[in-house]
Amino acid sequence: xxxxxxxxxxxxxxxxxxxxxxxxxxxxxxxxxxxxxxxxxxxxxxxxxxxxxxxxxxxxxxxxxxxxxxxxxxxxxxxxxxxxxxxxxxxxxxxxxxxxxxxxxxxxxxxxxxxxxxxxxxxxxxxxxxxxxxxxxxxxxxxxxxxxxxxxxxxxxxxxxxxxxxxxxxxxxxxxxxxxxxxxxxxxxxxxxxxxxxxxxxxxxxxxxxxxxxxxxxxxxxxxxxxxxxxxxxxxxxxxxxxxxxxxxxxxxxxxxxxxxxxxxxxxxxxxxxxxxxxxxxxxxxxxxxxxxxxxxxxxxxxxxxxxxxxxxxxxxxxxxxxxxxxxxxxxxxxxxxxxxxxxxxxxxxxxxxxxxxxxxxxxxxxxxxxxxxxxxxxxxxxxxxxxxxxx
Ligand code: RFL
Ligand code: PHB
Numbered sequence: 001x002x003x004x005x006x007x008x009x010x011x012x013x014x015x016x017x018x019x020x021x022x023x024x025x026x027x028x029x030x031x032x033x034x035x036x037x038x039x040x041x042x043x044x045x046x047x048x049x050x051x052x053x054x055x056x057x058x059x060x061x062x063x064x065x066x067x068x069x070x071x072x073x074x075x076x077x078x079x080x081x082x083x084x085x086x087x088x089x090x091x092x093x094x095x096x097x098x099x100x101x102x103x104x105x106x107x108x109x110x111x112x113x114x115x116x117x118x119x120x121x122x123x124x125x126x127x128x129x130x131x132x133x134x135x136x137x138x139x140x141x142x143x144x145x146x147x148x149x150x151x152x153x154x155x156x157x158x159x160x161x162x163x164x165x166x167x168x169x170x171x172x173x174x175x176x177x178x179x180x181x182x183x184x185x186x187x188x189x190x191x192x193x194x195x196x197x198x199x200x201x202x203x204x205x206x207x208x209x210x211x212x213x214x215x216x217x218x219x220x221x222x223x224x225x226x227x228x229x230x231x232x233x234x235x236x237x238x239x240x241x242x243x244x245x246x247x248x249x250x251x252x253x254x255x256x257x258x259x260x261x262x263x264x265x266x267x268x269x270x271x272x273x274x275x276x277x278x279x280x281x282x283x284x285x286x287x288x289x290x291x292x293x294x295x296x297x298x299x300x301x302x303x304x305x306x307x308x309x310x311x312x313x314x315x316x317x318x319x320x321x322x323x324x325x326x327x328x329x330x331x332x333x334x335x336x337x338x339x340x341x342x343x344x345x346x347x348x349x350x351x352x353x354x355x356x357x358x359x360x361x362x363x364x365x366x367x368x369x370x371x372x373x374x375x376x377x378x379x380x381x382x383x384x385x386x387x388x389x390x391x392x
Contacts, residue, residue, distance in 0.1 A: 006028070086372050167287050182347065185227055188222040195216070284332075
Protein backbone atom coordinates (compact mmCIF):
# COMPACT_ATOMS: atom_id res chain seq x y z
CA UNK A 1 0.00 0.00 0.00
CA UNK A 2 1.28 3.43 -0.92
CA UNK A 3 0.15 6.82 0.24
CA UNK A 4 0.30 10.31 -1.20
CA UNK A 5 -1.53 13.59 -0.66
CA UNK A 6 -2.70 13.95 -4.28
CA UNK A 7 -3.06 11.03 -6.71
CA UNK A 8 -2.79 12.47 -10.21
CA UNK A 9 -4.31 10.39 -13.00
CA UNK A 10 -2.61 11.11 -16.33
CA UNK A 11 0.91 12.26 -17.14
CA UNK A 12 0.10 14.65 -19.98
CA UNK A 13 0.88 18.37 -19.62
CA UNK A 14 -1.93 18.95 -17.07
CA UNK A 15 -0.89 16.10 -14.76
CA UNK A 16 2.85 16.74 -14.81
CA UNK A 17 2.44 20.51 -14.39
CA UNK A 18 0.11 19.96 -11.43
CA UNK A 19 2.62 17.59 -9.84
CA UNK A 20 5.39 20.17 -10.29
CA UNK A 21 3.36 23.07 -8.87
CA UNK A 22 2.24 20.99 -5.87
CA UNK A 23 5.87 20.07 -5.21
CA UNK A 24 6.66 23.77 -4.99
CA UNK A 25 4.07 23.96 -2.18
CA UNK A 26 5.64 20.90 -0.48
CA UNK A 27 2.60 18.81 -1.35
CA UNK A 28 3.34 15.21 -2.26
CA UNK A 29 1.79 13.62 -5.36
CA UNK A 30 2.09 10.50 -7.48
CA UNK A 31 1.32 10.58 -11.21
CA UNK A 32 -0.23 7.44 -12.75
CA UNK A 33 0.22 7.38 -16.54
CA UNK A 34 -1.23 4.63 -18.71
CA UNK A 35 1.38 4.96 -21.47
CA UNK A 36 5.17 4.96 -21.40
CA UNK A 37 6.92 8.30 -21.08
CA UNK A 38 8.39 7.78 -24.57
CA UNK A 39 4.88 7.44 -25.98
CA UNK A 40 3.61 10.57 -24.20
CA UNK A 41 6.57 12.57 -25.51
CA UNK A 42 5.99 11.41 -29.07
CA UNK A 43 2.54 12.99 -29.35
CA UNK A 44 2.50 16.18 -31.41
CA UNK A 45 -0.23 18.57 -30.42
CA UNK A 46 -0.47 22.21 -29.39
CA UNK A 47 1.79 24.97 -30.57
CA UNK A 48 0.50 28.33 -29.34
CA UNK A 49 0.69 29.56 -25.74
CA UNK A 50 -1.23 32.47 -24.25
CA UNK A 51 0.79 34.97 -22.26
CA UNK A 52 -0.85 33.71 -19.03
CA UNK A 53 0.48 30.20 -19.73
CA UNK A 54 3.93 31.60 -20.57
CA UNK A 55 4.02 33.58 -17.34
CA UNK A 56 2.85 30.64 -15.24
CA UNK A 57 5.58 28.40 -16.66
CA UNK A 58 8.19 31.10 -16.08
CA UNK A 59 7.03 31.79 -12.51
CA UNK A 60 7.12 28.04 -11.81
CA UNK A 61 10.77 27.77 -12.90
CA UNK A 62 9.79 25.82 -16.01
CA UNK A 63 10.17 28.55 -18.63
CA UNK A 64 13.88 28.51 -19.47
CA UNK A 65 13.69 26.16 -22.45
CA UNK A 66 10.56 27.93 -23.71
CA UNK A 67 12.33 31.30 -23.58
CA UNK A 68 15.33 29.83 -25.38
CA UNK A 69 13.52 27.88 -28.09
CA UNK A 70 10.06 29.45 -28.35
CA UNK A 71 9.08 32.15 -30.81
CA UNK A 72 7.36 35.17 -29.26
CA UNK A 73 4.93 36.96 -31.57
CA UNK A 74 2.25 39.62 -31.53
CA UNK A 75 -0.69 37.43 -32.50
CA UNK A 76 -1.84 35.55 -35.58
CA UNK A 77 -3.05 36.41 -39.09
CA UNK A 78 -6.38 35.62 -40.70
CA UNK A 79 -6.50 35.34 -44.50
CA UNK A 80 -9.57 34.96 -46.72
CA UNK A 81 -9.14 33.73 -50.28
CA UNK A 82 -7.11 36.42 -52.01
CA UNK A 83 -8.08 39.32 -49.77
CA UNK A 84 -5.43 41.03 -47.67
CA UNK A 85 -4.94 39.19 -44.34
CA UNK A 86 -5.32 41.02 -41.04
CA UNK A 87 -3.46 40.55 -37.78
CA UNK A 88 -5.17 39.45 -34.57
CA UNK A 89 -2.93 41.94 -32.80
CA UNK A 90 -2.79 40.67 -29.23
CA UNK A 91 0.05 43.00 -28.26
CA UNK A 92 -1.73 46.21 -29.27
CA UNK A 93 -5.29 45.28 -28.32
CA UNK A 94 -4.76 43.01 -25.34
CA UNK A 95 -1.33 44.18 -24.16
CA UNK A 96 -0.11 40.60 -24.26
CA UNK A 97 2.14 38.82 -26.77
CA UNK A 98 1.84 35.10 -27.61
CA UNK A 99 4.42 32.34 -27.83
CA UNK A 100 4.85 29.55 -30.37
CA UNK A 101 6.27 26.61 -28.47
CA UNK A 102 5.35 22.97 -28.89
CA UNK A 103 3.41 20.98 -26.31
CA UNK A 104 5.88 18.15 -26.88
CA UNK A 105 8.80 20.33 -25.74
CA UNK A 106 6.84 21.68 -22.76
CA UNK A 107 5.90 18.17 -21.59
CA UNK A 108 9.46 16.94 -22.09
CA UNK A 109 10.76 19.82 -19.98
CA UNK A 110 8.19 19.22 -17.23
CA UNK A 111 9.15 15.51 -17.09
CA UNK A 112 12.83 16.51 -16.83
CA UNK A 113 12.16 18.94 -13.97
CA UNK A 114 9.88 16.50 -12.15
CA UNK A 115 12.47 13.72 -12.38
CA UNK A 116 15.23 16.10 -11.26
CA UNK A 117 13.16 16.92 -8.17
CA UNK A 118 12.51 13.25 -7.33
CA UNK A 119 8.89 13.29 -8.50
CA UNK A 120 7.12 9.93 -8.59
CA UNK A 121 5.62 9.05 -11.98
CA UNK A 122 4.33 5.53 -12.59
CA UNK A 123 4.39 4.67 -16.29
CA UNK A 124 2.23 1.94 -17.79
CA UNK A 125 -0.23 2.08 -14.90
CA UNK A 126 -3.08 0.04 -16.32
CA UNK A 127 -6.69 -0.43 -15.31
CA UNK A 128 -6.76 2.63 -13.04
CA UNK A 129 -9.88 2.73 -10.85
CA UNK A 130 -10.99 5.39 -8.36
CA UNK A 131 -12.65 4.48 -5.04
CA UNK A 132 -14.50 6.20 -2.17
CA UNK A 133 -14.39 9.58 -3.85
CA UNK A 134 -17.07 11.06 -1.60
CA UNK A 135 -15.32 9.94 1.60
CA UNK A 136 -12.41 11.74 3.27
CA UNK A 137 -10.13 8.81 2.37
CA UNK A 138 -10.29 8.09 -1.36
CA UNK A 139 -7.99 5.57 -3.02
CA UNK A 140 -6.86 4.49 -6.45
CA UNK A 141 -6.04 0.98 -7.65
CA UNK A 142 -4.06 0.15 -10.77
CA UNK A 143 -2.19 -2.73 -12.35
CA UNK A 144 1.53 -2.49 -12.83
CA UNK A 145 2.71 -5.57 -14.65
CA UNK A 146 1.02 -8.53 -12.97
CA UNK A 147 0.58 -6.71 -9.64
CA UNK A 148 -2.45 -4.71 -8.53
CA UNK A 149 -1.37 -1.72 -6.43
CA UNK A 150 -3.43 0.46 -4.11
CA UNK A 151 -2.69 4.12 -3.60
CA UNK A 152 -4.32 5.95 -0.68
CA UNK A 153 -4.64 9.69 -0.92
CA UNK A 154 -6.41 12.83 0.27
CA UNK A 155 -7.45 13.99 -3.21
CA UNK A 156 -7.58 12.66 -6.76
CA UNK A 157 -6.80 14.94 -9.72
CA UNK A 158 -8.33 13.63 -12.97
CA UNK A 159 -5.86 14.84 -15.62
CA UNK A 160 -6.28 11.84 -17.91
CA UNK A 161 -7.52 13.52 -21.06
CA UNK A 162 -10.71 12.99 -23.03
CA UNK A 163 -10.47 9.17 -23.09
CA UNK A 164 -9.49 8.81 -19.44
CA UNK A 165 -11.22 7.03 -16.59
CA UNK A 166 -11.70 9.91 -14.12
CA UNK A 167 -14.70 11.60 -15.72
CA UNK A 168 -16.43 8.22 -16.02
CA UNK A 169 -15.98 7.68 -12.27
CA UNK A 170 -18.55 10.41 -11.65
CA UNK A 171 -22.14 9.07 -11.55
CA UNK A 172 -24.04 9.83 -14.75
CA UNK A 173 -26.83 11.61 -12.88
CA UNK A 174 -24.29 14.05 -11.37
CA UNK A 175 -22.50 14.92 -14.60
CA UNK A 176 -23.95 17.23 -17.23
CA UNK A 177 -22.48 16.96 -20.73
CA UNK A 178 -22.52 19.72 -23.37
CA UNK A 179 -21.29 18.71 -26.80
CA UNK A 180 -20.90 19.64 -30.49
CA UNK A 181 -19.27 17.48 -33.15
CA UNK A 182 -18.06 19.05 -36.40
CA UNK A 183 -18.42 17.39 -39.80
CA UNK A 184 -14.67 17.59 -40.58
CA UNK A 185 -11.21 17.10 -39.06
CA UNK A 186 -7.70 18.51 -39.47
CA UNK A 187 -4.99 16.72 -41.40
CA UNK A 188 -1.69 17.98 -39.99
CA UNK A 189 1.94 17.56 -40.95
CA UNK A 190 5.25 18.45 -39.38
CA UNK A 191 8.20 19.10 -41.67
CA UNK A 192 11.81 20.12 -41.17
CA UNK A 193 11.49 23.17 -43.38
CA UNK A 194 11.68 26.89 -42.54
CA UNK A 195 8.17 28.12 -41.59
CA UNK A 196 6.49 31.08 -43.28
CA UNK A 197 7.24 32.87 -40.01
CA UNK A 198 3.83 33.65 -38.56
CA UNK A 199 0.77 31.74 -37.43
CA UNK A 200 -1.68 32.21 -40.32
CA UNK A 201 -5.29 30.94 -40.37
CA UNK A 202 -6.81 30.80 -43.87
CA UNK A 203 -10.37 30.40 -45.00
CA UNK A 204 -10.79 29.25 -48.59
CA UNK A 205 -13.70 27.82 -50.56
CA UNK A 206 -11.77 24.51 -50.64
CA UNK A 207 -11.60 24.55 -46.84
CA UNK A 208 -9.62 25.88 -43.90
CA UNK A 209 -5.80 25.82 -43.68
CA UNK A 210 -3.31 26.83 -40.99
CA UNK A 211 0.40 27.63 -41.12
CA UNK A 212 2.27 27.36 -37.83
CA UNK A 213 5.73 26.64 -36.52
CA UNK A 214 7.86 25.11 -33.80
CA UNK A 215 11.30 26.58 -34.53
CA UNK A 216 13.22 28.18 -37.44
CA UNK A 217 13.52 24.81 -39.16
CA UNK A 218 10.34 23.06 -38.07
CA UNK A 219 6.97 23.88 -39.62
CA UNK A 220 3.49 22.70 -38.70
CA UNK A 221 0.65 22.89 -41.24
CA UNK A 222 -2.97 21.75 -41.19
CA UNK A 223 -5.79 21.50 -43.70
CA UNK A 224 -9.48 20.88 -43.09
CA UNK A 225 -10.38 17.37 -44.26
CA UNK A 226 -13.43 15.13 -44.45
CA UNK A 227 -14.12 12.72 -41.58
CA UNK A 228 -13.53 9.75 -43.89
CA UNK A 229 -10.02 10.93 -44.88
CA UNK A 230 -7.29 8.27 -44.91
CA UNK A 231 -3.69 9.37 -44.33
CA UNK A 232 -2.56 6.89 -46.99
CA UNK A 233 -4.47 8.93 -49.58
CA UNK A 234 -2.43 12.02 -48.72
CA UNK A 235 1.17 11.61 -49.84
CA UNK A 236 3.27 14.72 -49.15
CA UNK A 237 2.98 16.16 -52.67
CA UNK A 238 -0.80 16.09 -52.56
CA UNK A 239 -0.79 17.74 -49.12
CA UNK A 240 1.54 20.58 -50.19
CA UNK A 241 -0.46 21.26 -53.38
CA UNK A 242 -3.71 21.46 -51.46
CA UNK A 243 -2.19 23.58 -48.66
CA UNK A 244 -0.76 26.16 -51.07
CA UNK A 245 -4.05 26.49 -52.94
CA UNK A 246 -5.85 27.47 -49.73
CA UNK A 247 -3.59 30.45 -48.92
CA UNK A 248 -3.46 33.76 -50.81
CA UNK A 249 -0.88 33.42 -53.63
CA UNK A 250 1.83 35.53 -51.99
CA UNK A 251 1.70 33.40 -48.82
CA UNK A 252 1.37 30.12 -50.75
CA UNK A 253 4.55 30.99 -52.67
CA UNK A 254 6.45 31.43 -49.38
CA UNK A 255 5.69 27.90 -48.16
CA UNK A 256 8.84 25.80 -48.29
CA UNK A 257 7.96 22.16 -48.90
CA UNK A 258 9.88 19.03 -47.91
CA UNK A 259 9.32 15.53 -46.61
CA UNK A 260 6.90 15.28 -43.68
CA UNK A 261 8.23 13.77 -40.45
CA UNK A 262 4.74 13.29 -39.02
CA UNK A 263 1.24 13.22 -40.43
CA UNK A 264 -1.97 12.78 -38.45
CA UNK A 265 -5.69 13.45 -38.45
CA UNK A 266 -7.57 15.02 -35.54
CA UNK A 267 -11.37 15.17 -35.36
CA UNK A 268 -12.87 18.45 -34.12
CA UNK A 269 -15.12 18.54 -31.11
CA UNK A 270 -16.55 20.92 -28.51
CA UNK A 271 -17.24 19.22 -25.18
CA UNK A 272 -17.77 20.29 -21.55
CA UNK A 273 -18.55 18.10 -18.54
CA UNK A 274 -19.93 19.86 -15.45
CA UNK A 275 -19.17 20.06 -12.58
CA UNK A 276 -15.40 19.61 -12.39
CA UNK A 277 -15.63 18.27 -8.84
CA UNK A 278 -17.13 15.12 -7.38
CA UNK A 279 -16.32 14.68 -3.69
CA UNK A 280 -12.53 14.54 -3.54
CA UNK A 281 -12.07 14.13 -7.31
CA UNK A 282 -11.20 17.23 -9.35
CA UNK A 283 -11.10 17.14 -13.16
CA UNK A 284 -8.63 19.32 -15.10
CA UNK A 285 -7.76 19.78 -18.78
CA UNK A 286 -9.05 17.57 -21.59
CA UNK A 287 -10.52 15.14 -19.03
CA UNK A 288 -13.28 17.70 -18.55
CA UNK A 289 -13.43 19.73 -21.74
CA UNK A 290 -12.39 19.75 -25.39
CA UNK A 291 -12.28 22.65 -27.82
CA UNK A 292 -11.72 22.48 -31.57
CA UNK A 293 -8.06 23.52 -32.06
CA UNK A 294 -8.95 26.58 -34.15
CA UNK A 295 -8.61 29.00 -31.22
CA UNK A 296 -5.42 27.33 -29.86
CA UNK A 297 -7.06 27.05 -26.46
CA UNK A 298 -6.93 23.37 -25.29
CA UNK A 299 -3.51 23.33 -23.65
CA UNK A 300 -3.98 26.86 -22.34
CA UNK A 301 -7.20 25.76 -20.61
CA UNK A 302 -5.47 22.72 -19.14
CA UNK A 303 -2.84 25.11 -17.73
CA UNK A 304 -5.43 27.51 -16.26
CA UNK A 305 -7.38 24.63 -14.65
CA UNK A 306 -4.14 23.43 -13.07
CA UNK A 307 -3.34 26.93 -11.85
CA UNK A 308 -6.70 27.15 -10.05
CA UNK A 309 -6.45 23.60 -8.69
CA UNK A 310 -2.92 23.88 -7.26
CA UNK A 311 -3.85 27.17 -5.58
CA UNK A 312 -6.92 25.53 -4.04
CA UNK A 313 -5.00 22.47 -2.82
CA UNK A 314 -2.21 24.68 -1.46
CA UNK A 315 -4.72 26.67 0.63
CA UNK A 316 -6.26 23.44 1.91
CA UNK A 317 -2.98 21.86 3.01
CA UNK A 318 -1.46 25.11 4.35
CA UNK A 319 -4.28 26.18 6.66
CA UNK A 320 -7.40 24.12 6.02
CA UNK A 321 -8.88 26.91 3.92
CA UNK A 322 -11.25 25.22 1.43
CA UNK A 323 -12.75 28.33 -0.15
CA UNK A 324 -10.81 27.90 -3.40
CA UNK A 325 -11.56 24.17 -3.52
CA UNK A 326 -15.26 24.94 -3.23
CA UNK A 327 -15.06 27.55 -5.99
CA UNK A 328 -12.74 25.53 -8.26
CA UNK A 329 -15.41 24.14 -10.58
CA UNK A 330 -17.26 27.44 -11.10
CA UNK A 331 -14.09 29.47 -11.48
CA UNK A 332 -12.42 27.13 -13.96
CA UNK A 333 -15.65 26.68 -15.94
CA UNK A 334 -16.05 30.44 -16.49
CA UNK A 335 -12.75 30.46 -18.36
CA UNK A 336 -13.57 27.16 -20.09
CA UNK A 337 -16.88 28.45 -21.45
CA UNK A 338 -15.29 31.67 -22.71
CA UNK A 339 -12.75 29.59 -24.65
CA UNK A 340 -15.45 27.17 -25.82
CA UNK A 341 -17.45 30.04 -27.23
CA UNK A 342 -14.44 31.63 -28.93
CA UNK A 343 -13.19 28.35 -30.43
CA UNK A 344 -16.68 27.43 -31.68
CA UNK A 345 -17.13 30.87 -33.25
CA UNK A 346 -13.71 30.89 -34.97
CA UNK A 347 -14.23 27.32 -36.19
CA UNK A 348 -17.57 28.25 -37.74
CA UNK A 349 -16.15 31.39 -39.35
CA UNK A 350 -13.09 29.80 -40.92
CA UNK A 351 -14.26 26.34 -42.01
CA UNK A 352 -16.44 25.28 -44.90
CA UNK A 353 -19.39 23.20 -43.65
CA UNK A 354 -20.98 20.68 -46.02
CA UNK A 355 -24.34 22.45 -45.67
CA UNK A 356 -23.02 26.02 -46.05
CA UNK A 357 -25.23 27.65 -48.68
CA UNK A 358 -24.68 30.90 -50.57
CA UNK A 359 -26.37 32.90 -47.80
CA UNK A 360 -24.16 31.43 -45.06
CA UNK A 361 -21.04 32.06 -47.14
CA UNK A 362 -21.96 35.73 -47.69
CA UNK A 363 -22.67 36.17 -43.96
CA UNK A 364 -19.22 34.82 -43.10
CA UNK A 365 -17.54 36.99 -45.71
CA UNK A 366 -19.34 40.01 -44.30
CA UNK A 367 -18.07 39.12 -40.83
CA UNK A 368 -14.51 38.92 -42.17
CA UNK A 369 -14.94 42.34 -43.83
CA UNK A 370 -16.20 43.78 -40.56
CA UNK A 371 -13.14 42.45 -38.72
CA UNK A 372 -10.96 43.98 -41.43
CA UNK A 373 -12.58 47.41 -41.15
CA UNK A 374 -13.30 47.74 -37.46
CA UNK A 375 -10.59 48.02 -34.88
CA UNK A 376 -13.21 47.43 -32.17
CA UNK A 377 -14.10 44.09 -33.74
CA UNK A 378 -10.41 43.19 -34.04
CA UNK A 379 -9.84 44.19 -30.41
CA UNK A 380 -12.60 41.84 -29.30
CA UNK A 381 -11.00 38.93 -31.16
CA UNK A 382 -7.51 39.82 -29.93
CA UNK A 383 -8.62 39.96 -26.31
CA UNK A 384 -10.00 36.42 -26.53
CA UNK A 385 -7.17 34.96 -28.59
CA UNK A 386 -4.67 36.40 -26.07
CA UNK A 387 -6.57 34.63 -23.30
CA UNK A 388 -8.55 35.99 -20.38
CA UNK A 389 -6.65 36.70 -17.16
CA UNK A 390 -6.85 34.19 -14.30
CA UNK A 391 -9.35 35.13 -11.57
CA UNK A 392 -8.14 36.06 -8.07
P1 RFL B 1 -3.67 14.88 -22.54
O1 RFL B 1 -2.55 15.59 -23.24
O2 RFL B 1 -4.61 14.09 -23.36
O3 RFL B 1 -3.01 13.95 -21.43
C1 RFL B 1 -3.76 13.00 -20.72
C2 RFL B 1 -2.84 11.87 -20.28
O4 RFL B 1 -3.60 10.91 -19.54
C3 RFL B 1 -3.23 9.61 -19.96
N1 RFL B 1 -4.36 8.69 -19.68
C4 RFL B 1 -4.39 7.87 -18.61
N2 RFL B 1 -3.53 7.65 -17.62
C5 RFL B 1 -3.87 6.72 -16.68
N3 RFL B 1 -5.04 6.01 -16.71
C6 RFL B 1 -5.93 6.21 -17.70
N4 RFL B 1 -7.08 5.52 -17.73
C7 RFL B 1 -5.63 7.17 -18.70
N5 RFL B 1 -6.28 7.62 -19.80
C8 RFL B 1 -5.49 8.52 -20.37
C9 RFL B 1 -2.92 9.76 -21.43
O5 RFL B 1 -2.06 8.72 -21.89
C10 RFL B 1 -2.25 11.12 -21.46
O6 RFL B 1 -0.85 11.03 -21.32
O7 RFL B 1 -4.55 15.90 -21.68
P2 RFL B 1 -4.12 17.25 -20.87
O8 RFL B 1 -2.89 16.98 -20.03
O9 RFL B 1 -5.36 17.75 -20.25
O10 RFL B 1 -3.61 18.28 -22.00
C11 RFL B 1 -4.53 18.81 -22.93
C12 RFL B 1 -3.82 19.12 -24.26
O11 RFL B 1 -3.10 17.96 -24.66
C13 RFL B 1 -4.80 19.55 -25.38
O12 RFL B 1 -5.82 20.36 -24.86
C14 RFL B 1 -4.08 20.35 -26.50
O13 RFL B 1 -3.14 19.55 -27.17
C15 RFL B 1 -5.10 20.91 -27.50
N6 RFL B 1 -4.47 21.58 -28.65
C16 RFL B 1 -4.02 22.89 -28.56
N7 RFL B 1 -4.10 23.56 -27.39
C17 RFL B 1 -3.58 24.82 -27.28
O14 RFL B 1 -3.68 25.42 -26.18
N8 RFL B 1 -2.94 25.46 -28.32
C18 RFL B 1 -2.81 24.84 -29.53
O15 RFL B 1 -2.17 25.41 -30.42
C19 RFL B 1 -3.39 23.53 -29.70
N9 RFL B 1 -3.28 22.87 -30.87
C20 RFL B 1 -4.34 20.90 -29.88
C21 RFL B 1 -3.75 21.58 -30.99
C22 RFL B 1 -4.79 19.56 -30.04
C23 RFL B 1 -4.67 18.94 -31.26
N10 RFL B 1 -5.12 17.59 -31.34
C24 RFL B 1 -4.32 16.54 -31.85
C25 RFL B 1 -6.34 17.20 -30.68
C26 RFL B 1 -3.63 20.94 -32.22
C27 RFL B 1 -4.13 19.64 -32.37
C28 RFL B 1 -4.01 19.01 -33.74
C1 PHB C 1 -0.06 24.37 -33.90
O1 PHB C 1 0.96 25.02 -34.09
O2 PHB C 1 -0.05 23.14 -33.81
C2 PHB C 1 -1.35 25.11 -33.80
C3 PHB C 1 -1.38 26.50 -33.90
C4 PHB C 1 -2.59 27.18 -33.79
C5 PHB C 1 -3.76 26.46 -33.60
C6 PHB C 1 -3.73 25.08 -33.48
C7 PHB C 1 -2.53 24.40 -33.59
O3 PHB C 1 -4.94 27.13 -33.50
